[in-house]
Amino acid sequence: MYSNVKISRYLLIMPIFLISPVKAEDSPTLPSNISFSVQPQQCVTLRQGRNCYATLTIQWQKLTEQALCLHQINTKQANSQKELFCWPKGNKGETSVSFESSDNLTYQLRTLEDKKLIAETEMVVSWVHKSTTRKRRWRLF
């Protein structure tokens, strides 16, 4: 897993734009020595409100070894946090995730032991046609 990509340790400590700030109450001091990416970053659906489907490649690298878990959160739905995958102790990881949602979803890396937030990024859902009250007409015509 992730063996064909070599990234220098210098690159690892560079700030990566994919890492977004987290909520202050959740983790006021987010570690900066990690890269965390979700590709693609955007899923496009034909109409606003419809589920968007994509296969995401999720990668992370860290200077120090740690056992981490991948969490998926829908901020529009309360208590919708799901633990998707956990990696054993290491300094990098990669996995594929099936994305199926009409809302933006946040992906977080948390420690296995104490669930401390390490990094997060958002998968954005956009659309071609806006939602309309003329659903039936514009859906089929």
Next chain:
Amino acid sequence: MLVLTMLVKIIHLLNSKQRLTCLFTALYFALATTSYAAQETQLTAITHANSPIVKDNFEWQVMLDLSLVSTPQILADVKQTETIDYVHLGILLDISYKGFFLQSNSRRSSTIIGSGEIGYQLSVQNDWELDLIIKTYIDGFDPKEIIRDQKQQIPQLEGLYERGFTEGIALRYSQFFDNSIAYVDLAAALTDKNKQGDYTSGIIIDSFYSYLIPYRNWDIYLGAGLTYYDKSLVDYYFGISADEVSNARALHDAKSAFRAQLEVYVQYPLYKSWSFNASLTQTFYSNSIKHSPLVDENKLTQLMVGVLYVF
């Protein structure tokens, strides 16, 4: 139907700009006089669960279409000759307000090639809708222009009078199902003036069924249509009058005709505001059209591949 025919005649005398002006004037009067009605309708919708659905509010959508289209022609020996003949660039506009609407059927390849509808929602219910529609049902053709564009001689068309477009005013009944819609138009149609300055009128019954299969990010529409054309209309386009008879064209009195269509249309989102669309349409015309000296093939396969930008 007589009233509808008279309306068609009036509409026929207007050009596209005047028709749009009429529509927006009607929209203006609807706006100016129905401010109370709007509140009343909303209240009605809340208080009576089985009451009719409120008519469309103000909605609009503008789309830019760029597509490559292979469109075999029903007229004998007429072909797409230049590369530009395959390229279609168009603006599709959907707008509605208080039951009035102007719409383009962007889920059918025929619209990509160009056909809009102006209408008014007479009744909107949960499962069905009744609309008054004005649209062009049959495109015309100018033999002189066709001959000028074609690389080969087409004796069947030489000296033939121009056939104008046919517009119709129709009552459209639409029935909605979970993932499909069926509609039927009963149209009073009127052709453009012929060489003698006369209009030809007739009935068109146009029906279509469209079934949507959403598959992941794809929309797949399977469609089937059946259209009936009155004898007078078919004769206007495909009949040969005594003064049009030539060595390549015998006198021909056309009968009423049917058109059947099968269609697959797919749409896929490429990026925000951009989608890919493609379609395959198989059209069959009845033998009454095939028997015309102007026609040698009554089975046509149309292919379209393009992109759509939504503003």
